[in-house]
Amino acid sequence: MPQIRRLPENLVNRIAAGEVVERPAAALKELVENAIDAGATRVDIALKLGGLDGIEVTDDGCGMTAADMELALERHATSKLPDEAIEQVTTLGFRGEALPSIASVARLSIESRPRGADEGWKRVVDHGRVVEEGPAALPVGTRIRVDHVFANVPARRKFLRTPRSEYAACHDVVRRLAMARPDVGFSFSNDGRRIVQVQPGEDVATRVSRLVARELADNAVEVDVVRGPAEAPIRMTGIAGLPTYNRGVADHQYLFVNGRPVKDRLLTGAVRGAYSDMLARDRHAVLALFLDVPPEEVDVNVHPAKTEVRFRDPAMVRGIIVSGLRDALASGDKRSAQTPDAGAMGAWIREGDAPRLPDGDNIARDNRGVFAGQGWQQRERPMIPPPTPPIYRDMEGAILSGPTMLDPELAPQARAEEALEQPGDAERFPMGTARGQIAQTYIVAEAADGLVIVDQHAAHERLTLERLKAAGAGEGITRSQALLLPEVVEMEEADCDRIEEAAEKLGMFGLAVERFGPDAMLVRAMPAALKRADPARLLQDIADDIARNGDALLLGEKLDLVLATMACHGSVRAGRTLSVAEMNALLREMERTPRSGQCNHGRPTWVKLSMDDVEKLFGRH
Structure with missing residues (x-):
């Protein structure tokens, strides 16, 4: 029978890191959530090589003392659970494994200064070992830098994707967290190039439109519905795109539960049901929905990364989403995605754009139906033959004049009715x-x-x-x-x-x-x-x-x-x-x-x- 033994601390940390730190985007999510939970009003994020070589998150939150910093780097230590009532948790993170897990597979540098302190403190941990510690000069808040994720774990490093793919995953994390907290300002850059810059205090519709697509604001309806008992109501707010404003993939559906970004099959299925008779099955709505549910009615502790939730009454939640979306669209979706397409607008032919015959008799038509001849300059877009000259008649129908005399029977004919006056x-x-x-x-x-x-x-x-x-x-x-x-x-x-x-x-x-x-x-x-x-x-x-x-x-x-x-x-x-x-x-x-x-x-x-x-x-x- 194999002998049972205790695992060494460094191996325990690496196993935990495998659950929490799947890729740079997972580490970034934990760090930004910590900044938000610390009461930050502004979070600045900088990546190097898509997060593979460096992640830096700076916030203006409450900060940490040297003793708090040391404790934060221990496993299962957190300030986000004041008691043992885990079902009442209101913060984004609470497991207490993020920082030690990241520090076990990367070089982690933490600098922090709490409010009221004269100076800050710095602590550097390189793959689980403390290599530097001492005073630091910085404003109130915390700055965390993660360098070379999985540098000493080549078996994990080789499974990371290209810098472009890792950057895209980090961008998605920042986008979702920035939507969840419009009261917080965010700055996000990669290799020195600014990607996202949003200011604190924006309303939800403005924040979502700036992060998803600016035209969404003109092609969406706002959602605000309250259901359930008065003592424990469930509220759904957000912005839902008109059915005519849709995408070929469902990656522009953003769902939040109590301010936490989630990817939940129940919620996405409810969205599909709400749009079922308004969209083709291969098209998907664009929206951002925010569900505020009493904490005791939802379990957020069912996934290590907290991206899934479990509802006590899933049927009621699904019904709220379906009915709320349908009511909102019924009240506002007589509109369509009606902005004229830029290409269609550019295709209008004005009088100055019409092709003109050059002077002289040396005119030929090439095999593409385009007039060509000496002095004729080919334009970038294909030319079309000039329209047939009109036929002018008097009241008796006799031909008066015209550049070219054609058969009068070829003149355009149409049916006309008396138009109604504009009311x-x-x-x-x-x-x-x-x-x-x-x-x-x-x-x-x-x-x-x-x-x-x-x-x-x-x-x-x-x-x-x-x-x-x-x-x-x-x-x-x-x-x-x-x-x-x-x-x-x-x-x-x-x-x-x-x-x-x-x-x-x-x-x-x-x-x-x-x-x-x-x-x-x-x-x-x-x-x-x-x-x-x-x-x-x-x-x-x-x-x-x-x-x-x-x-x-x-x-x-x-x-x-x-x-x-x-x-x-x-x-x-x-x-x-x-x-x-x-x-x-x-x-x-x-x-x-x-x-x-x-x-x-x-x-x-x-x-x-x-x-x-x-x-x-x-x-x-």
Whole structure:
């Protein structure tokens, strides 16, 4: 039998460091959290070679005495737990392993001066050994420098990534912590280049927009919702991007619980459910949500890096996120990501840009359809032939004059109707008054503050879907359809366990299932809207979704997908000619309908060209 022995202190520290210090970004996270917990109003961060060669964090917090500094470098020593009630912890860090773990795998230098002290103190630990100690001159606060992470642990060093990758991970850490604390100023640089500079005292929307994307502020709604009992309410605040402002990856979803950045499957699954009928499945929302939960209702001590949490009532938290986001978007998402694309604006052809025929007869057309000849200068962008000269007629229809006499029958023809007058209270109608239709697909309307262009099919698709959902709320869209012969679906035992646990909730959607042996489920009824669906594939998708997100929202999403398909087939198609009355009726319904700013796939249903933009096109600005 192998002999049991105590591990040496240096090996214990290196094992602990493996849990806490996975890479430079993990060390940086611990140091910045310490600075925030110390009451800092400003944190300055400097990296060298993406953190591989150096990390320096300076703050203006409360500082430490020499005795405190010595104690802070011992394992399981912390000032962040005043008593043993760990469930009531309100600080970011509390394990007391960060500094000794970092010092065991790098050269760690700490300089600190507490308030009221005449001078500071410095202590240097090189891979677990104290090599220098003495007085230090610095302002009130703490400065910590970490050099050469894993320099003496080559087995760990070789698993670190490139400086660019390590820098990106550090940048993400700083971005999340800076979002969590808009009352704290942050400065972040890498190899002398300033990356982030934010001032203390900013509001959440401003801070998030500055750190994520400046255009987010114009394409998002603010979220502020309170749920739960009055004695222990749960509040969710933040900023949520419009569905039309989306990304191809989910790395721009920032979630915080009690000021702590987390990456939690429950929360990300709830966000996906909230946007389920407003985004294509391969697109992802951009948002930052801040949950304030009573400390006793959440366990933050389930992961060494504290990036995961566990809620006492996860269903309520998920419901708050889904309903809160949907309410916020319903009140503000008649808008779309409506800033005209810069490329589209640049494609407008002004009179001065039109190609002109050169003087002389030596003109030829090359094989690309571009006029070429002596004296003709090729421009950077492809030239197009000049438009056909217009035909001018008198009141009787006779041709008056024209640069080129062509067949009069080739003159452009169009249908015209009498336009409605702009209403006196036009400000009440943001979609404006219809003025025409382009390519039998786009409605052009005049609003009080600009020109509105509407995709008639995308807009009517959203309106139809919202009517179907509203009707379903009253008539039971998810009513159950019993199967003539119950169907047995064979699945893995773990998947059967997940379905069985969610059976009651699935029944609320109209899906009646029960256990049928250790590795099979019996389907007795299907939702009426999904009566033609394959029960086996449906149950497997739900089981996969539960495993991935911890709850069964996928069935609700499938119903939304069915309704979206019905709405698509029942909508005004592109290519259909609309009368002015029909166009105006569509505009008025868009103004009344929630989520009318985007279609069921997250694309904008309308864009607006402001009068300033129109005037710029004509040089009148």
